[in-house]
Amino acid sequence: MGDKQHPYPVQVVWTGNHGSGTQTYQGYGREHEIRVAGKPVIAGSSDAAYRGDGSKHNxxxxxxxxxxxxxxxxxxxxxxxxxxxxxxxxxxxxxxxxxxxxxxxxxxxxxxxxxxxxxxxxxxxxxxxxxxxxxxxxxxxxxxxxxxxxxxxxxxxx
Known part of the structure; x- marks a missing residue:
């Protein structure tokens, strides 16, 4: 049995632009969406310790x-x-x-x-x-x- 490569395409989309992008460290959100075709979107963020939303997966x-x-x-x-x-x-x-x-x-x-x-x-x-x-x-x-x-x-x- 030979080697096989299996691709896992994932799209990560930042949704934390609160209007001024990353002009300041405190001014942007860490929220993002993890998207895989044909599957539910996963709501993501950074850990709350790193200014993220603790209710989302990090x-x-x-x-x-x-x-x-x-x-x-x-x-x-x-x-x-x-x-x-x-x-x-x-x-x-x-x-x-x-x-x-x-x-x-x-x-x-x-x-x-x-x-x-x-x-x-x-x-x-x-x-x-x-x-x-x-x-x-x-x-x-x-x-x-x-x-x-x-x-x-x-x-x-x-």
Whole structure:
């Protein structure tokens, strides 16, 4: 099977011009829209700590969400292949960002998925599948900081 390139075109449109553009640092909004053809628009802004609208998604939220959802989707696939029946999955993921003025960077993201499996599934296999999912995740393979996974397996009560 050969290599394949998959394009992901995204349009980001700044909507924060409040009349005078970026004449002053305080005078413009950080609001923007993230548009992908055929999908709902995502309302974005910068983090409230950076003069943004805290009620909108910011790039940092979206990066942590991308890592979490990528891991989850790989996990569900690999669990099904391994014969583990997942009945619920909730990840309380958290990212850590070190802010050094104009040189901020993520230092790590920790995924904390709580996975509920059927009573007839093997919890040891369910836990091991997380390691395979971590190595398969395209997003985790693309970042330059650690992505740790601290899974919890819950067996569904009958």
């Amino acid at each position: 790039p940092e939220d979206l990066l942590v969400a991308a890592l979490s959802s990528c891991h989850m989707l790989w996990y569900l696939h690999l669990a099904a292949v391994a014969g583990v029946a997942v009945t619920a999955y909730v990840d309380d993921a958290a990212g850590s960002l070190l802010d050094r003025g104009n040189e901020g960077r993520f230092t790590e993201v920790v995924l904390r998925p709580c996975v509920t499996i059927s009573a007839d599934s093997d919890p040891d296999v369910a836990k091991r599948v997380h390691e395979d999912a971590h190595h398969a995740c395209f997003i985790a393979n693309s970042v330059n900081f650690p992505v740790r996974c601290e899974p919890r397996i819950v067996i569904e009560s009958v």
